[in-house]
Amino acid sequence: MLFIKLFLSYGLAVFLVRGDAVPCVSRKFDQDSTVCVCNSTYCDAPGIEGGGLLWTYFNTFTTTKDGLRLYRDLGTFDDQVTPNKYVFTVGNNTRQMILGFGGAFTDAATMTMNSLSPQTRHRLIASYFEQNGLEYTMGRIPMASNEFSNRVYSYDDVADDFELTNFKLPDEDIKFKLPAIRDAVRASKRNVTLFGTPWSSPSWMKTNGNMSGPGTIKDGEQFLNTWAKYFVQFIKRYTELGVNIWAMTVQNEPSDGFKENFPYQCLGWTAETQRDFISKFLGPALKDNGLDYVKLIILDDQRTFLPSWPGVVLNDPSVAPYVSGIAVHWYADDNVSTNVLDETYFDFGDEYFLLNTEAAIRDEFDKSNTVRLGDWQRGERYFIDILQDLKHGVSGWVDSNLALDMNGGPSWAGNEADSAVIVNTDKDEFYKQPMFYAMGHFSKFVRPGSKMLEYSTNLPNDSDLKAIFFTRLDDSIAANFVNTNENEIYNITITDYRVPGYLNYQIFPKTFITFIWYRI
Numbered sequence: 226m227l228f229i230k231l232f233l234s235y236g237l238a239v240f241l242v243r244g245d246a247v248p249c250v251s252r253k254f255d256q257d258s259t260v261c262v263c264n265s266t267y268c269d270a271p272g273i274e275g276g277g278l279l280w281t282y283f284n285t286f287t288t289t290k291d292g293l294r295l296y297r298d299l300g301t302f303d304d305q306v307t308p309n310k311y312v313f314t315v316g317n318n319t320r321q322m323i324l325g326f327g328g329a330f331t332d333a334a335t336m337t338m339n340s341l342s343p344q345t346r347h348r349l350i351a352s353y354f355e356q357n358g359l360e361y362t363m364g365r366i367p368m369a370s371n372e373f374s375n376r377v378y379s380y381d382d383v384a385d386d387f388e389l390t391n392f393k394l395p396d397e398d399i400k401f402k403l404p405a406i407r408d409a410v411r412a413s414k415r416n417v418t419l420f421g422t423p424w425s426s427p428s429w430m431k432t433n434g435n436m437s438g439p440g441t442i443k444d445g446e447q448f449l450n451t452w453a454k455y456f457v458q459f460i461k462r463y464t465e466l467g468v469n470i471w472a473m474t475v476q477n478e479p480s481d482g483f484k485e486n487f488p489y490q491c492l493g494w495t496a497e498t499q500r501d502f503i504s505k506f507l508g509p510a511l512k513d514n515g516l517d518y519v520k521l522i523i524l525d526d527q528r529t530f531l532p533s534w535p536g537v538v539l540n541d542p543s544v545a546p547y548v549s550g551i552a553v554h555w556y557a558d559d560n561v562s563t564n565v566l567d568e569t570y571f572d573f574g575d576e577y578f579l580l581n582t583e584a585a586i587r588d589e590f591d592k593s594n595t596v597r598l599g600d601w602q603r604g605e606r607y608f609i610d611i612l613q614d615l616k617h618g619v620s621g622w623v624d625s626n627l628a629l630d631m632n633g634g635p636s637w638a639g640n641e642a643d644s645a646v647i648v649n650t651d652k653d654e655f656y657k658q659p660m661f662y663a664m665g666h667f668s669k670f671v672r673p674g675s676k677m678l679e680y681s682t683n684l685p686n687d688s689d690l691k692a693i694f695f696t697r698l699d700d701s702i703a704a705n706f707v708n709t710n711e712n713e714i715y716n717i718t719i720t721d722y723r724v725p726g727y728l729n730y731q732i733f734p735k736t737f738i739t740f741i742w743y744r745i
């Protein structure tokens with residue numbers, strides 16, 4: 226080992242690990258941090274992570290408010306015991322397995338991508354999916370329109386077409402979503418897992434006769450049967466067109482369908498009606514059509530409904546076999562304690578995964594603040610929410626729109642939002658925001674199959690430094706830290722009994738950092 230250590234000098238090692246990275250060309254708009262600018266000929270990339278560096282070194286990838294973006298470097302383990310004030314000791318117990326990270330192939334996202342030249346569009350998809358990019362492995366696919374569409378439509382708007390003979394994928398799927406998904410899958414060296422989600426049934430199946438506004442599926446088996454068949458048609462068409470569907474959530478935010486004046490596409494279900502729809506209609510329809518490999522994911526709504534919703538659905542033995550997971554959104558995370566995740570993980574975590582399937586940021590009160598190019602705090606909010614979810618049993622985290630335009634749209638409903646990538650069509654450029662890099666610290670390094678790893682520390686829970694550790698399939702460790710403090714430098718020591726040294730490091734203010742090391 227000593228020979229190899231001497232041979233592989235520090236300089237050579239730095240060259241080897243940083244060789245394929247492409248630096249960020251940053252631009253400052255009127256926010257506290259910057260975006261990285263990509264165009265048809267240039268785009269930054271963290272590079273290919275690479276394999277087992279010797280245990281003498283550890284890798285770091287750093288993103289800072291000051292402008293580093295997944296910046297790669299090497300550190301050496303110290304031989305001496307010089308523990309810093311805060312010590313993290315890697316434990317032996319693992320928890321949930323990681324499924325992956327990704328974003329949504331909405332109409333808005335994929336139409337926005339297509340407004341770029343083919344070369345620039347390719348760089349956008351590569352930034353998310355290629356091996357030198359963020360290596361996303363998950364995609365959410367809206368089943369027909371939602372508020373991030375240009376118009377309101379379903380796949381069968383012919384009233385009372387109970388046989389779905391007029392079921393048809395429109396241009397949104399054929400010209401925009403499917404090509405983007407196929408290009409993403411082609412770009413990836415990993416397996417990209419895709420799941421579909423309905424926002425509303427066709428209006429004629431819905432009690433209010435309108436895809437938007439509160440309502441449920443009309444009473445009667447005929448309607449429930451047809452709604453289940455609609456899922457089958459969607460999966461079959463996508464599969465025929467070269468996109469395999471791994472899972473379906475049963476309904477996006479089923480509680481929206483009961484909110485008075487809810488203005489967008491929605492469909493109301495209670496835990497009880499969702500349970501019965503799965504056991505009597507959707508589960509059997511998938512099975513009868515040879516699609517029982519498609520996993521069903523329940524809830525797909527705020528934390529507020531945990532742990533009671535999965536309790537109602539999964540404690541019914543006739544429905545449990547059809548279900549694989551429980552999906553949550555992030556919009557109530559400031560108001561609902563992570564205890565509900567712990568309870569759900571405790572009740573069901575061994576059998577049913579927990580997955581965050583949507584997150585987006587907008588300013589509810591000030592439309593001029595919808596897109597904030599280079600806002601550091603929005604990146605921090607992503608990083609912290611992901612870290613917090615994963616600490617409490619969640620297996621993956623899927624962002625909303627993969628890209629939006631300069632106004633945070635298009636949205637027929639005027640429900641614009643910010644996005645990890647913002648496209649400037651006029652200039653044929655796109656901007657990678659701090660949120661993009663926050664996602665990347667997880668998607669790139671916390672590979673599918675990794676497991677959350679317990680650790681002990683003397684750092685107080687309410688510290689502005691937060692940490693999470695993972696053990697990966699190749700027996701390496703990835704640890705993610707965030708320092709949200711404006712001023713404080715945290716000196717940390719990480720000890721791992723399978724490494725003959727100490728990882729001492731200074732974590733500067735307003736930093737995301739990933740540490741990676743291999744064990745002996």
Ligand SMILES: *[C@@H]1O[C@H](CO)[C@@H](O)[C@H](O)[C@H]1NC(C)=O
Pocket residue numbers: 250263264265266267
């Ligand atoms: C793309 O960006 C790079 C780096 O900023 C710049 O050198 C190049 O001229 C740009 N290309 C185009 C086509 O604008």
Ligand SMILES: *[C@@H]1O[C@H](CO)[C@@H](O)[C@H](O)[C@H]1NC(C)=O
Pocket residue numbers: 314315316317722
């Ligand atoms: C993990 O297990 C190893 C080997 O059994 C042991 O030496 C080490 O102390 C354990 N670490 C912790 C934090 O329990």
Ligand SMILES: *[C@@H]1O[C@H](CO)[C@@H](O)[C@H](O)[C@H]1NC(C)=O
Pocket residue numbers: 414415416
């Ligand atoms: C992709 O999935 C296939 C089938 O499950 C598996 O054999 C293969 O190892 C996976 N590849 C990667 C890179 O995870």
Ligand SMILES: *[C@@H]1O[C@H](CO)[C@@H](O)[C@H](O)[C@H]1NC(C)=O
Pocket residue numbers: 435436437438487488489
């Ligand atoms: C459907 O609901 C939306 C939102 O509430 C409303 O603007 C629209 O006029 C309704 N359409 C019909 C056909 O009633």
Ligand SMILES: *[C@@H]1O[C@H](CO)[C@@H](O)[C@H](O)[C@H]1NC(C)=O
Pocket residue numbers: 559560
């Ligand atoms: C949720 O939390 C935010 C921030 O902590 C607070 O401003 C808001 O009033 C809360 N909303 C509800 C419904 O409690």
Ligand SMILES: *[C@@H]1O[C@H](CO)[C@@H](O)[C@H](O)[C@H]1NC(C)=O
Pocket residue numbers: 686
């Ligand atoms: C800190 O978090 C741990 C693990 O969640 C918990 O057991 C402990 O009670 C917390 N301590 C404080 C002071 O909140």
Ligand SMILES: *[C@@H]1O[C@H](CO)[C@@H](O)[C@H](O)[C@H]1NC(C)=O
Pocket residue numbers: 310716731
């Ligand atoms: C943190 O580490 C640096 C570099 O080793 C050292 O100069 C500094 O005094 C340390 N700060 C504290 C608070 O220990």
